[in-house]
Amino acid sequence: MSETSTVANRLVRIIKDELYPGREVIGLHEPTFTGNEKAYVLDAIDSTFVSSVGKYVDRFEEMVAEYTGATKAVAAMNGTAALHATLHLMGVGRDDLVITQPLTFVATANAIKYCGADPVFVDVDEETLGLSPQAVRQFLEDDCEIDDGRGVLHTASGRRVAACVPMHTFGLPLRITELVELCDQWSIPVIEDAAESLGSFVGKTHTGRFGKIGILSFNGNKTITTGGGGMIITDDDALGRRTKHITTTAKVPHTWEYVHDELGFNYRLPNLNAALGCAQMEQLDNKIAAKAKIARSYREALADTDPGSGLYQMVEARPGTRPNYWLNAIRCPDRNARDAMLTAFNEERIMARPIWELMYRLPAFSSAITTPCPIAEKLVDTVVNLPSWPVAVSAR
Numbered sequence: 496m497s498e499t500s501t502v503a504n505r506l507v508r509i510i511k512d513e514l515y516p517g518r519e520v521i522g523l524h525e526p527t528f529t530g531n532e533k534a535y536v537l538d539a540i541d542s543t544f545v546s547s548v549g550k551y552v553d554r555f556e557e558m559v560a561e562y563t564g565a566t567k568a569v570a571a572m573n574g575t576a577a578l579h580a581t582l583h584l585m586g587v588g589r590d591d592l593v594i595t596q597p598l599t600f601v602a603t604a605n606a607i608k609y610c611g612a613d614p615v616f617v618d619v620d621e622e623t624l625g626l627s628p629q630a631v632r633q634f635l636e637d638d639c640e641i642d643d644g645r646g647v648l649h650t651a652s653g654r655r656v657a658a659c660v661p662m663h664t665f666g667l668p669l670r671i672t673e674l675v676e677l678c679d680q681w682s683i684p685v686i687e688d689a690a691e692s693l694g695s696f697v698g699k700t701h702t703g704r705f706g707k708i709g710i711l712s713f714n715g716n717k718t719i720t721t722g723g724g725g726m727i728i729t730d731d732d733a734l735g736r737r738t739k740h741i742t743t744t745a746k747v748p749h750t751w752e753y754v755h756d757e758l759g760f761n762y763r764l765p766n767l768n769a770a771l772g773c774a775q776m777e778q779l780d781n782k783i784a785a786k787a788k789i790a791r792s793y794r795e796a797l798a799d800t801d802p803g804s805g806l807y808q809m810v811e812a813r814p815g816t817r818p819n820y821w822l823n824a825i826r827c828p829d830r831n832a833r834d835a836m837l838t839a840f841n842e843e844r845i846m847a848r849p850i851w852e853l854m855y856r857l858p859a860f861s862s863a864i865t866t867p868c869p870i871a872e873k874l875v876d877t878v879v880n881l882p883s884w885p886v887a888v889s890a891r
């Protein structure tokens with residue numbers, strides 16, 4: 496039997512017998528509601544405040560601000576809208592360029608396009624799977640110049656590099672301190688796509704708080720969910736207040752007048768969804784602890800593979816960081832082994848998945864400026880995500 500089959504069989508047994516016994520189909524990430532979800536949602540219905548204002552929106556924002564340590568948290572209808580709003584707030588506009596990674600969910604690149612800008616795809620780091628500071632430095636030094644009036648320009652096209660959007664892949668913190676330091680040197684604002692990394696920290700600082708502004712997602716497949724939802728976090732109080740204004744149609748507060756003082760968005764999170772979010776936030780630490788246990792089970796199952804090669808090993812977070820274990824991932828030697836592994840899982844109705852197709856291979860982004868991305872291409876060929884959701888976790 497090949498090493499791929501041996502490893503796949505061992506993992507299938509652990510998934511079916513230990514982690515998710517009695518389940519016919521095992522999703523990659525499923526939501527669980529074992530706390531106050533029903534009580535809070537019913538309370539929101541009884542209050543008639545089911546739409547864009549209500550006590551649960553305020554409470555949910557406070558809970559996320561407290562958990563992340565952010566000065567301000569602003570709820571949004573989903574992570575994609577949150578990204579669009581933050582790019583707009585950072586002044587990204589028509590014909591601008593925004594540095595990001597090709598290895599991400601499509602929302603990151605879509606939001607850049609919604610602003611009339613285009614992504615520039617720069618390679619990721621093999622260890623963290625997130626945007627590589629070294630590759631960004633190379634792009635800036637080799638392909639860009641500073642224009643005193645307009646900021647950083649991409650030399651060949653003359654287009655402005657208006658922002659940088661790194662993403663903490665699968666909840667693994669990227670080398671964000673180095674990246675922010677580099678972008679500060681070039682005066683490029685960093686918007687952190689922390690959609691997948693609620694509960695992930697670098698040292699004591701939550702991801703999403705290193706750049707000027709960051710976003711979270713509460714989509715149904717995330718560590719906690721509001722059905723659909725997102726959050727914008729920042730430590731800049733004035734920026735936080737402006738974020739709230741822009742995402743709530745830029746309405747000037749007044750008892751009866753409808754005056755909107757700039758272009759705004761209706762990106763508010765309904766109170767009903769926020770009610771779900773409050774109940775889920777109460778369980779966040781317990782969910783992360785249960786997810787860490789799942790990661791331990793996978794790690795133990797892979798204990799006798801060769802640690803030197805890194806093959807058939809878990810993708811681990813860097814020392815000094817704490818991941819949220821959103822999606823566990825293992826490294827295979829090549830695309831054939833990856834596909835054999837995916838086949839073995841899916842035949843057993845375990846929805847193991849590969850990484851997303853790289854952004855520059857998608858029709859919407861095929862003409863984007865792209866630097867060489869050998870690491871991202873290797874990772875797409877070799878990484879497999881395993882089911883990573885805790886079956887039943889109660890409130891703390």
Ligand SMILES: Cc1ncc(COP(=O)(O)O)c(C=O)c1O
Nearest residue numbers: 573574575600602603690712714
């Ligand atoms: C990296 C990344 N960015 C953005 C999003 C968008 O979030 P949403 O689905 O809430 O719009 C997601 C996931 O859903 C994501 O994984």
